[in-house]
Amino acid sequence: MINPKTELVFHFFRHGQSEANTKQEFISGDEDSPITQLGIKQAKALGQRLKNESLIFVRVYYSPLQRVDLTTKTVCSAIEHDFKKAIMVPALKERDQGALIGKRADEIYGGDTGRFL
Numbered sequence: 260m261i262n263p264k265t266e267l268v269f270h271f272f273r274h275g276q277s278e279a280n281t282k283q284e285f286i287s288g289d290e291d292s293p294i295t296q297l298g299i300k301q302a303k304a305l306g307q308r309l310k311n312e313s314l315i316f317v318r319v320y321y322s323p324l325q326r327v328d329l330t331t332k333t334v335c336s337a338i339e340h341d342f343k344k345a346i347m348v349p350a351l352k353e354r355d356q357g358a359l360i361g362k363r364a365d366e367i368y369g370g371d372t373g374r375f376l
Contacts, residue, residue, distance in 0.1 A: 306337025322351035
């Protein structure tokens with residue numbers, strides 16, 4: 260049980276750039292788009308920033324998508340957190356966007372639909 264006076268701080272991070280991000284798609288959702296070389300550089304930069312800030316992570320949770328897995332491994336390495344202790348949580352996986360997956364933003368936001376989003 261957690262002491263009610265204990266301060267809990269949560270940090271949320273997005274994965275590095277994925278291949279789907281480069282295609283200017285509206286969203287890749289739960290499609291398992293791989294991380295790009297730029298995404299790996301972004302993950303390394305995040306890891307270095309967290310290390311420089313001397314943040315200590317007691318627990319690390321991540322989703323099962325490969326872009327998140329690689330981002331998490333990269334960050335854990337930089338902050339010297341044992342990735343084997345990180346916890347993969349399927350419920351953290353991005354939601355299924357159905358028919359919107361692969362659609363361009365102008366297809367989604369154009370016309371009357373764009374006025375309501």
